[in-house]
Amino acid sequence: xxxxxxxxxxxxxxxxxxxxxxxxxxxxxxxxxxxxxxxxxxxxxxxxxxxxxxxxxxxxxxxxxxxxxxxxxxxxxxxxxxxxxxxxxxxxxxxxxxxxxxxxxxxxxxxxxxxxxxxxxxxxxxxxxxxxxxxxxxxxxxxxxxxxxxxxxxxxxxxxxxxxxxxxxxxxxxxxxxxxxxxxxxxxxxxxxxxxxxxxxxxxxxxxxxxxxxxxxxxxxxxxxxxxxxxxxxxxxxxxxxxxxxxxxxxxxxxxxxxxxxxxxxxxxxxxxxxxxxxxxxxxxxxxxxxxxxxxxxxxxxxxxxxxxxxxxxxxxxxxxxxxxxxxxxxxxxxxx
Amino acid sequence: xxxxxxxxxxxxxxxxxxxxxxxxxxxxxxxxxxxxxxxxxxxxxxxxxxxxxxxxxxxxxxxxxxxxxxxxxxxxxxxxxxxxxxxxxxxxxxxxxxxxxxxxxxxxxxxxxxxxxxxxxxxxxxxxxxxxxxxxxxxxxxxxxxxxxxxxxxxxxxxxxxxxxxxxxxxxxxxxxxxxxxxxxxxxxxxxxxxxxxxxxxxxxxxxxxxxxxxxxxxxxxxxxxxxxxxxxxxxxxxxxxxxxxxxxxxxxxxxxxxxxxxxxxxxxxxxxxxxxxxxxxxxxxxxxxxxxxxxxxxxxxxxxxxxxxxxxxxxxxxxxxxxx
Numbered sequence: 001x002x003x004x005x006x007x008x009x010x011x012x013x014x015x016x017x018x019x020x021x022x023x024x025x026x027x028x029x030x031x032x033x034x035x036x037x038x039x040x041x042x043x044x045x046x047x048x049x050x051x052x053x054x055x056x057x058x059x060x061x062x063x064x065x066x067x068x069x070x071x072x073x074x075x076x077x078x079x080x081x082x083x084x085x086x087x088x089x090x091x092x093x094x095x096x097x098x099x100x101x102x103x104x105x106x107x108x109x110x111x112x113x114x115x116x117x118x119x120x121x122x123x124x125x126x127x128x129x130x131x132x133x134x135x136x137x138x139x140x141x142x143x144x145x146x147x148x149x150x151x152x153x154x155x156x157x158x159x160x161x162x163x164x165x166x167x168x169x170x171x172x173x174x175x176x177x178x179x180x181x182x183x184x185x186x187x188x189x190x191x192x193x194x195x196x197x198x199x200x201x202x203x204x205x206x207x208x209x210x211x212x213x214x215x216x217x218x219x220x221x222x223x224x225x226x227x228x229x230x231x232x233x234x235x236x237x238x239x240x241x242x243x244x245x246x247x248x249x250x251x252x253x254x255x256x257x258x259x260x261x262x263x264x265x266x267x268x269x270x271x272x273x274x275x276x277x278x279x280x281x282x283x284x285x286x287x288x289x290x291x292x293x294x295x296x297x298x299x300x301x302x303x304x305x306x307x308x309x310x311x312x313x314x315x316x317x318x319x320x321x322x323x324x325x326x327x328x329x330x331x332x333x334x335x336x337x
Numbered sequence: 338x339x340x341x342x343x344x345x346x347x348x349x350x351x352x353x354x355x356x357x358x359x360x361x362x363x364x365x366x367x368x369x370x371x372x373x374x375x376x377x378x379x380x381x382x383x384x385x386x387x388x389x390x391x392x393x394x395x396x397x398x399x400x401x402x403x404x405x406x407x408x409x410x411x412x413x414x415x416x417x418x419x420x421x422x423x424x425x426x427x428x429x430x431x432x433x434x435x436x437x438x439x440x441x442x443x444x445x446x447x448x449x450x451x452x453x454x455x456x457x458x459x460x461x462x463x464x465x466x467x468x469x470x471x472x473x474x475x476x477x478x479x480x481x482x483x484x485x486x487x488x489x490x491x492x493x494x495x496x497x498x499x500x501x502x503x504x505x506x507x508x509x510x511x512x513x514x515x516x517x518x519x520x521x522x523x524x525x526x527x528x529x530x531x532x533x534x535x536x537x538x539x540x541x542x543x544x545x546x547x548x549x550x551x552x553x554x555x556x557x558x559x560x561x562x563x564x565x566x567x568x569x570x571x572x573x574x575x576x577x578x579x580x581x582x583x584x585x586x587x588x589x590x591x592x593x594x595x596x597x598x599x600x601x602x603x604x605x606x607x608x609x610x611x612x613x614x615x616x617x618x619x620x621x622x623x624x625x626x627x628x629x630x631x632x633x634x635x636x637x638x639x640x641x642x643x644x645x646x647x648x649x650x651x652x653x654x655x656x657x658x659x660x661x662x
Contacts, residue, residue, distance in 0.1 A: 173354045176640075178632045180595025181613065185629035188617035189362045271480035275599055278482055279614055294486055298603070300500070303490050310490065313483045324478030 003336075007329045014322050021131040025090035028125035029104040029111050033286045034088060036110070036120030039064060041306050042071050044115040045105075051078050063108040079109040115308035118296060127311055130288035135319065137204050137289070138270035142262050144208025145269075146215060149261075150254060153219025154246060158227060168220065174213035182210055183272060187281050196287040203282050207272050215261050219254050226250045256334060263327035267320035274316055290316050340654060344644045348637050355633045356409065359626040360402050392416060414627035424627040427612070432631055434503060435608035439597050439635075441524065442531035443590070450536045451582070454543025459570055461548060469540065476537030481596050485530050485603040498525040501605040527600045534596045535589065542585050546578045579650045586643035587636070594632050 020027055047059045052075070060080045062073035085104030092098045105111040114123035156167040174182075186206050194202070226232060232249050240248070270290075276282035277291025278298075285292065290312040297303045297310070396404075405415050413423035457469040492498050499505065499522040508519060550556060551574055559573055601610030609628050616624035648654055 169354075173351065173358060175591070176351045176355055176633055176637055177358075177629065178591045178594035178598075178636055180598050181609075181629050181632040183595075184598065184613055184617060185359070185625050186362060188613075188620070188622060188625040192618070192620070267478065267480070271482060274480065275482045279602065281614075281617060291482070294482070297486055297490070300493050303486075304494050307490070310486070313486055316480050316483050320480050321475070321478045324474065328474065 003329060003332060007326070007333065010322060010326050010329065014319075014326065017131075017319060017322070018135065021128060021135055023092065024125075024128035024132050025092050025098065026100070027102045028090075028122070028128045029085070029087060029101050030122040030125045031088040031090065032121065032126045032129040032288050034121060036116065038066065039071075039110065039112070039116045039120035040118055042110075042112060042116040042120065043306075044308050045110065045112045046073070047081065048078075051075075053078075061105055061109050061111060064110070074108075079105050081105050081111060114311040115306070117293070117309060118302075123293075123308060123311055126288040126293060127290075127315055130290050130293055130312060131315060131319075133200065133283055133287065133289040134270055134273055134291065134316075137200065137207070137273040137283075138266045141204040141208035141211075141269040141273070142265045144205065145211045145265055146258055146262060148209060148212040149215035150219055150251075150258070152212060153216040154223050154251065154254075156216070157220040157223030158242070158246065158250065160224075164220070168217065171213040171216055174210070179210070180272075180275070183207065183276070184279075184281065186210060187276060192281070196283060199283055203273060203276065207269050207276075211265065211269075215257070215265075218257050218261065222254050222257055223250055226253045260327060260330045260334065263323055263330055267323040267327075270320060270323075271316070274312075340648065341644070344641060348641050351637055352634065355637075356406065356630060357402075359630050359633075360405060363622050363626055364398055409630070414630065415623035424624050427624070428609070428627055428631060431607060431609050431612045431628075432635075434606065435594075435597060435601065435610070436635070438524065438527055438531070438601070438606060438608060439590075439593055442528050442535065442593060442597070445528065446532055446535040446539055446589075446593075449532070450539035451543050453536070454540040455547055455570070455575065457540065458544045458547035458551060459566075461551075470544070473537035473540045476533055477541065479533075481530070481534045481599055482603075484533050485600055488526060488530050488533075489603055492526050499523045500526060503607050523606075527597075527604045527606050530600045530604070531593065531596055535593055538592065539582075539585065539589060543578070543582055546581045547574060550574045550578045576650065580647065583643050583646050583650060586646075587640040590636050590639040594636060 042064055045061055045064070047061055049056055049059055051060065056078075058080050060078045062075055063077065063079065064071045065074045066072075081103060082105065083103050084100050085106075086099050087101045087104045089097060089099045103111065110122070112122045112124060114127060117123055117126070152167055152171075156164045177185075183206065187203075190202050190206065227250065229249075232245060235245055235249060273282055273289065274291030274294065277284075277289045278295045280292075280295065283289040283292055293309070293312040302309065408415055408423065408425075411425075412429075413425040414428055415424050416422075453469055453473075457466045460466050489500065492500050499519070503520070503523050504516075505519050505523075508516065511519060551570075556569065556574065559569055564573070597608065598610035598613065600606065601608040602614055605611070609632065613625055613628040616622075616628070
């Protein structure tokens with residue numbers, strides 16, 4: 001029972017995270033690509049309740065002024081924070097044009113919860129938009145892997161003989177290469193400088209296709225054992241075609257493997273995308289992803305001075321811990337059933 | 338012996354397959370090293386054609402594969418166009434550094450993780466087990482890249498260890514002790530990142546394997562005979578539990594090599610990682626496949642080592658041979 005509650009809580013939290021990222025335009029106060037050179041490496045905006053005139057119920061903030069050694073708050077003018085503030089226009093869910101943001105502050109103040117990067121772009125907004133890319137990469141690449149693995153595993157397990165030998169031999173080959181070297185190696189042979197959309201597609205296909213071997217072996221095992229079950233043999237004796245047998249009796253059994261595999265693969269693929277983008281082999285500027293946002297930290301001075309730029313690392317940790325916990329819980333749940 | 342020979346043959350077949358796979362990728366790749374030259378009006382198409390002929394890029398594919406395999410066998414690993422030299426010497430110095438890093442990390446990981454796993458399994462559902470379990474699942478779930486960046490931030494900010502490269506300037510002038518100390522301080526950061534990534538996986542595997550053995554009926558029987566807890570664990574459970582743990586070695590090595598690529602780049606360790614990355618960015622494909630190939634060789638060698646260990650530890654495999662002969 002405790003396990004069940006924990007799993008529900010995890011699922012709900014994960015769904016909330018995905019929803020927040022799906023509606024990134026609404027929750028992000030600014031356009032992720034909008035530069036603001038006056039606020040290069042501005043620290044996170046502080047939210048105040050107490051000002052020169054005493055305590056306020058509504059939170060407010062101050063504008064930022066550049067000082068000779070950093071940034072200072074311009075305390076002459078208190079700027080209230082607003083819910084459902086009007087701001088930069090964006091398209092919600094790639095369809096609706098909108099201007100209302102969940103929260104924001106009037107000009108001249110900018111509400112930068114996680115500070116700003118080198119170009120003065122709002123780190124919080126970039127985090128949300130970057131999360132869209134990173135999570136989508138993880139999810140789609142996982143789907144690709146599982147689709148390829150299911151096809152190969154089923155064919156291998158069902159038809160057996162030399163097809164099986166050949167396919168499982170190549171699976172072993174793919175497992176013999178250290179995964180990440182292989183990933184970088186394959187990426188090396190694909191064009192580097194293409195549009196962000198094409199890069200994204202290339203990346204998820206490469207990540208997705210390379211990982212097929214291990215799930216395919218699992219699925220093969222299941223198909224192999226399912227094929228010899230009495231009811232399958234009976235169905236075949238009644239004249240069921242291969243396609244019918246696979247669809248009706250064999251593939252449903254593989255779901256028990258596919259779902260835990262998915263929860264294991266998603267965080268790994270999110271990390272893979274982040275790592276490739278971190279190296280400059282993945283999603284490139286100006287489109288944000290958690291990986292390429294972290295890549296500015298390769299400069300030691302940035303790493304030391306601007307700790308708020310570590311925010312994408314935090315986001316990566318949170319999502320991947322949640323996915324791994326879910327995978328764990330699913331594992332125990334399936335074991336006990 | 339037959340088990341060993343079979344494994345050796347399999348390893349060789351794998352190497353052949355991996356080399357074919359790697360080479361196939363070079364052939365499928367769009368673009369080549371000379372693409373940028375083509376844009377340069379000062380270099381005539383004839384020059385490029387001569388260069389291509391010089392590097393043998395205009396020969397048919399099977400012949401190029403044969404040439405590449407020959408140079409692999411000689412230890413040259415193909416030809417690096419950017420540095421105008423065989424890839425081999427370039428690769429060996431880097432591979433040595435990667436090997437130093439990964440071998441140290443492997444030894445330390447297993448030295449730490451195996452006792453932890455055994456301890457955790459033998460004190461199940463007690464405080465120690467819960468604590469070890471929680472921290473290893475945390476270690477597994479935090480992405481390597483985050484660990485690397487976070488530890489780097491800590492190390493740089495508080496100047497705990499030496500960051501960047503493998504040795505300090507003026508390394509050659511140091512005494513032997515000074516050299517060891519300098520190398521150690523440089524290694525501390527990459528090794529700790531690799532440890533944080535690896536310990537969780539191994540610990541969990543060891544715990545699962547040992548606790549499965551502890552639950553078997555014959556262990557219960559042994560316990561009811563009054564055999565002490567320690568003797569039960571070390572004499573009866575561990576030798577049986579060793580097999581699945583040794584089998585993990587191959588997968589562990591794959592993960593470790595991948596992680597070390599990342600760690601080397603982030604901490605500036607002059608291993609295969611930065612080399613493959615630079616080569617990727619400058620499209621020097623022979624270096625890329627050579628490095629990938631070398632990593633595969635390291636891994637296949639590691640798997641072979643695991644097989645040897647299996648023979649040493651598992652009498653079932655040894656006896657299986659005896660029966661076969």
